[in-house]
Each structure stands twice: as structure tokens, then as C-alpha cells.
Amino acid sequence: MLSLLLATIENETDRAFLSGLYEDNYDAMVKKARSMLSDASAVEDVIQDTFLYFAKNLDKIYKVPCSNLPFFVVMCIKRKCLDYIRMQKTRSKHIVGSMDDEETHFEPPAPGLSTEEQALLKLDVETVRQAFTFLPESLKDVLRYKYLLEMTDKEIAKTLGVRETTVRSYLTRARQAVYRICKEKGYVEETT
Amino acid sequence: MSKKQLDALFREVISRDAAYESRILVSERPETQEIPEFSRRRFEKMLDRALDDAAQKKPKKEHPALSHAARVLGKVLVAAVACIVILFVTVMSSEAVRGRITKFLVSITPHYAEVSLDNNDGSKQTEKAYRYRIGYLPDGVELVSERISSGTDELYTRGEDGYMRFRATYGSDGTEIDTQNAKEIRTVPLRGATAMLIVRQDDSLELLWSNEKASFRLEGTLTEAEILMIAEHVQEELVPVADVPLDPSLEKANLFYAPEYVPEGFEPIRRNYSEIGTDLAYGRDEDGYLCIEVNGPAAVSQYDTEHAQRIESVTVRGEEALLIVSDDWTTLTWSTENAIFAVSGTLSAEEIVKIAESLREIQP
Numbered sequence: 001m002l003s004l005l006l007a008t009i010e011n012e013t014d015r016a017f018l019s020g021l022y023e024d025n026y027d028a029m030v031k032k033a034r035s036m037l038s039d040a041s042a043v044e045d046v047i048q049d050t051f052l053y054f055a056k057n058l059d060k061i062y063k064v065p066c067s068n069l070p071f072f073v074v075m076c077i078k079r080k081c082l083d084y085i086r087m088q089k090t091r092s093k094h095i096v097g098s099m100d101d102e103e104t105h106f107e108p109p110a111p112g113l114s115t116e117e118q119a120l121l122k123l124d125v126e127t128v129r130q131a132f133t134f135l136p137e138s139l140k141d142v143l144r145y146k147y148l149l150e151m152t153d154k155e156i157a158k159t160l161g162v163r164e165t166t167v168r169s170y171l172t173r174a175r176q177a178v179y180r181i182c183k184e185k186g187y188v189e190e191t192t
Numbered sequence: 193m194s195k196k197q198l199d200a201l202f203r204e205v206i207s208r209d210a211a212y213e214s215r216i217l218v219s220e221r222p223e224t225q226e227i228p229e230f231s232r233r234r235f236e237k238m239l240d241r242a243l244d245d246a247a248q249k250k251p252k253k254e255h256p257a258l259s260h261a262a263r264v265l266g267k268v269l270v271a272a273v274a275c276i277v278i279l280f281v282t283v284m285s286s287e288a289v290r291g292r293i294t295k296f297l298v299s300i301t302p303h304y305a306e307v308s309l310d311n312n313d314g315s316k317q318t319e320k321a322y323r324y325r326i327g328y329l330p331d332g333v334e335l336v337s338e339r340i341s342s343g344t345d346e347l348y349t350r351g352e353d354g355y356m357r358f359r360a361t362y363g364s365d366g367t368e369i370d371t372q373n374a375k376e377i378r379t380v381p382l383r384g385a386t387a388m389l390i391v392r393q394d395d396s397l398e399l400l401w402s403n404e405k406a407s408f409r410l411e412g413t414l415t416e417a418e419i420l421m422i423a424e425h426v427q428e429e430l431v432p433v434a435d436v437p438l439d440p441s442l443e444k445a446n447l448f449y450a451p452e453y454v455p456e457g458f459e460p461i462r463r464n465y466s467e468i469g470t471d472l473a474y475g476r477d478e479d480g481y482l483c484i485e486v487n488g489p490a491a492v493s494q495y496d497t498e499h500a501q502r503i504e505s506v507t508v509r510g511e512e513a514l515l516i517v518s519d520d521w522t523t524l525t526w527s528t529e530n531a532i533f534a535v536s537g538t539l540s541a542e543e544i545v546k547i548a549e550s551l552r553e554i555q556p
Contacts, residue, residue: 011243018243022235026225028217044231048238055242071213113198121197129205140209147199147206175202 025073032074036081046080075144082159116179131181139174324360328425330418356412382423399423446553447531449486453550455543458482465556482537495523508548517541524548
């Protein structure tokens with residue numbers, strides 16, 4: 001009886017949390033989805049799918065800090081939109097095209113950390129964050145999928161429609177780019 | 193410098209970026225979110241279903257104390273079961289185990305069971321023979337007939353409808369049990385060992401037990417207390433074989449038979465006519481086999497019912513016979529007042545019955 005009561009309370013808590021998330025971010029979600037999908041009817045489907053994913057993965061969602069939730073929700077919508085586009089086989093070239101074009105030029109990353117990545121570890125977080133803001137959106141998104149949505153390389157590869165090795169190359173390239181930006185912007189002194 | 197450190201750095205960077213982006217999103221939020229009614233209803237419906245599904249799949253969370261208690265209880269139960277098993281193996285006597293096995297065998301052969309209660313040491317009758325007598329009789333039970341040959345067979349009456357029969361078979365290793373008419377079969381302690389008590393449909397009782405020399409069967413319209421008391425008082429005496437009278441009916445009985453019909457291709461491979469009775473065998477090719485046995489009424493026969501596909505009652509030579517059909521073997525057995533017949537072989541039931549019907553008495 002007690003476990004049933006606790007389950008009911010837990011269920012109501014989850015419901016209130018997800019409903020609040022939906023209502024607070026509905027406008028942002030619709031804007032993001034509409035910017036990516038030409039089919040207006042698909043917008044609602046994507047939002048529904050996203051919240052269905054949330055309901056099934058509540059443990060993951062509860063770990064996201066409240067201050068990050070609005071952007072987290074929008075990034076999830078973006079991911080679902082990409083999944084939708086891939087499923088419909090009508091990829092939007094301006095979103096993933098540039099990555100596809102570059103895929104053939106990518107070599108699998110060497111094991112271990114590159115020189116740039118090792119140098120990044122000597123910088124403070126805020127410096128790296130400032131450099132990150134200058135990254136192209138496509139590379140930013142790969143890092144966000146990895147570190148905000150906690151997606152595996154395989155999941156990212158599926159969403160972007162590329163191979164797993166390519167995803168690892170994107171990540172390495174993004175991190176190296178961050179370091180180069182740090183140097184270009186003078187956030188870090190030249191090293192030999 | 194490891195990959196984990198790099199991941200931790202970027203996780204923090206992305207988290208700060210998400211917080212920054214979130215602040216922008218919050219600042220851009222309209223004062224009131226205009227959610228279409230259709231979308232809201234669809235969302236709520238989906239949420240109900242999804243949360244219900246998630247709740248069903250989610251493992252139940254238990255209170256830590258309760259969980260600990262359950263684990264301890266589980267361990268105690270496992271230990272108790274282990275103790276019971278060890279006690280069962282070490283403490284229970286072999287007789288009790290035998291009783292359980294017997295009961296099990298009876299339960300898996302619902303029509304007709306041959307259960308071995310072999311306690312004999314393999315010794316055959318020598319110059320002396322054991323003889324058994326009833327040492328206690330309940331009120332109203334009177335001896336009607338007594339027959340002693342290779343065993344004891346005593347028949348008693350009790351009033352108009354009551355009866356009691358006691359049989360002891362020396363050196364026997366087989367006891368046939370009719371389970372079809374039994375409504376209850378259980379083991380009972382008897383004479384320091386275990387006996388099998390069968391309660392029949394008509395409430396009469398049958399008690400079976402054995403010792404190292406013989407198998408015993410006591411049956412009749414008795415109470416459980418009476419039948420156990422009688423069994424406890426069965427007396428054993430050792431008498432010279434020469435003093436054991438032969439059943440007069442056996443002396444007159446002709447146990448010599450031969451078939452008038454044998455399926456085509458079967459050739460005799462064994463032909464024994466002795467004081468025991470008739471033992472004939474026929475063969476055909478490599479795997480064709482036919483066996484005919486005729487023995488006296490005290491003989492004990494064993495039949496494999498475990499592998500039987502069907503067991504049924506048929507009429508042969510005017511007698512009720514038992515037909516046991518298995519994959520590659522058919523057995524037909526019946527008895528008369530003076531003999532027990534068995535025809536078996538790698539033949540169909542029809543052929544076996546036909547051979548049985550063709551048996552004729554002979555003088556070898």
C-alpha cells in the first residue's frame with residue numbers, strides 16, 4: 001500500500017515537472033522546430049517525441065541543472081528534428097550539409113590527446129568557454145550533443161548521419177579549434 | 193593528462209554555455225505561452241501513457257531497512273532449506289526412502305503398477321522354508337481356507353460380507369498393485385520399517401510390506417487400526433521344505449501349452465517344459481521375437497509399464513487380460529485358477545492376441 005502511494009506521488013511529481021517544462025519552453029521549442037522543419041505538422045510530432053523521450057529517461061533529465069534546462073530542451077528538440085529529417089530522407093543541407101561535405105576529408109583521430117588538447121587542459125574553464133562561443137555552430141552542436149545531452153558517439157553518428165569515427169574526428173577537431181581560437185584571440189601565449 | 197580530464201573540462205564549458213543560452217531563452221520568453229488546446233490535450237494524453245508505462249517498467253524502490261530485512265530473511269530461508277535437505281539425506285532411513293520411491297512409482301503408473309520391494313538377499317529356498325501365520329485376529333474374523341505352496345495364502349471371512357486375505361510370498365521380488373481402484377496410497381510405519389497402505393474405492397484396505405525373506409499382502413474389510421495390528425502380529429517360523437505341503441490343485445494343473453498359430457517366418461529358438469511351466473521363444477530375422485510363458489499361480493511376473501503407450505483390458509480365452517503396448521514390444525497377460533499366461537514380443541497387439549487365442553494344452 002505504501003509503495004503504491006509512493007509510486008502515485010512519484011508519478012504526480014514527474015507529471016508536474018514535465019508539464020512545467022512543456023509549458024515554460026513551448027514557445028522556444030516551436031521556434032527551434034519551425035526553423036528546422038518545413039513541414040508545420042511535424043513540429044508538434046517532434047515536441048511530442050521529445051517529451052516522450054523525457055518521460056522514459058527521467059533519471060537523465062533530473063540530473064540536468066535547472067539553470068541549463070531551457071537550452072537543454074531546445075537542444076533535444078534540435079536533435080529530434082535531425083532524427084525526423086533523417087527519417088524522412090529530406091535532409092536540410094544548411095544544417096548538416098557542411099558536415100557531410102567534410103566527412104571524406106576527416107582522418108580518424110590518433111589515440112590519446114593531441115598537442116592542442118593537452119594545452120587546453122592548462123587553461124581555465126572560462127577562457128575555454130569564451131573561445132567556444134566562436135566555434136561554428138556545427139562543431140558547437142557536436143560538443144553539446146556529447147557533453148550536454150550525454151549522447152554516445154554512436155547516437156551522435158546516427159543523428160548526424162555520419163560514421164562513428166567521423167564523430168570522434170569532429171570532437172577532436174572541435175577541441176583543437178577551441179585551442180586555436182584561444183591563441184588567435186590572445187587568451188593564451190604562444191608556446192613552442 | 194587524460195581524456196577524462198578533457199571531458200570534464202568540456203562538460204563544464206558546455207554546462208556554462210547551456211546556462212548562458214538558457215538565460216537568453218528565458219529572457220526572450222513571452223509573458224504567456226500560447227499553447228493550442230489541441231497540442232496541450234495531445235501532450236497530456238501522451239504524458240499519461242508514457243508515465244504509466246515508465247512506472248510499470250521501473251523496478252520498485254524498497255525502503256532500505258525493509259530491503260535489508262528481506263535479504264537477511266532470504267539468507268535464513270536458504271540456510272533452512274539447506275539444513276532440511278541435509279537432514280533428509282542423512283536422517284531419513286532407507287526404508288522411508290523406499291516408501292517414497294514406491295509411492296512415486298505408483299503415482300506415475302496410474303493404471304497398473306509393478307513395484308519391486310526387493311529386500312531379499314538373493315538366497316533361494318534351500319532345505320528349510322519360512323512360513324508365516326496370523327497371530328492376531330479381530331473379533332468375528334474366521335479362517336475359511338489355507339493354502340501353502342511357495343507361499344502362504346489364507347482367506348478369512350467376517351460376518352456376511354466381510355473378508356480378509358493374507359498372502360506371504362517367499363523369496364518374491366515383485367508385488368503387483370492395482371492402483372486403479374485405489375483412492376489413497378500412503379506409507380505407514382510397520383514392524384520397524386515402512387509399509388504401503390492402500391485405501392480402495394470401496395473403503396477396504398490393503399497393506400503391503402516386505403522383509404529380507406518375503407513379501408506380504410494383507411487385505412480386507414478392516415479398519416486401519418485392525419489391519420496394522422494384524423500385520424504387527426504376523427508370526428514367522430522356519431519349517432523343513434519337505435513339511436511344506438504342496439497345493440493339490442497345482443499337482444493337477446497342466447502348465448504345458450503350445451501355440452497353434454505363429455506368424456509367418458517365426459522359428460522356435462527355445463522350448464522349455466519343466467515343473468515351473470512352459471517357456472517358449474520364437475525368432476524371425478534379426479529383431480523379430482515372440483515369447484510364451486505359462487507358470488503356476490504363485491509365480492510373480494514383472495511388466496514394464498513405464499514405457500507403455502497404452503494399457504488396456506481385453507478378453508482372451510474367456511478371461512480378462514491385460515494388454516501393454518509400447519514402442520516395439522507388446523505384452524498380453526492373463527490368469528486362470530491354475531496358471532498365469534504371458535505372451536509377448538515384437539508384434540502388434542492383434543497378432544499377440546491371435547497367438548494367445550491359439551494356445552492349446554499339450555503333453556510334452
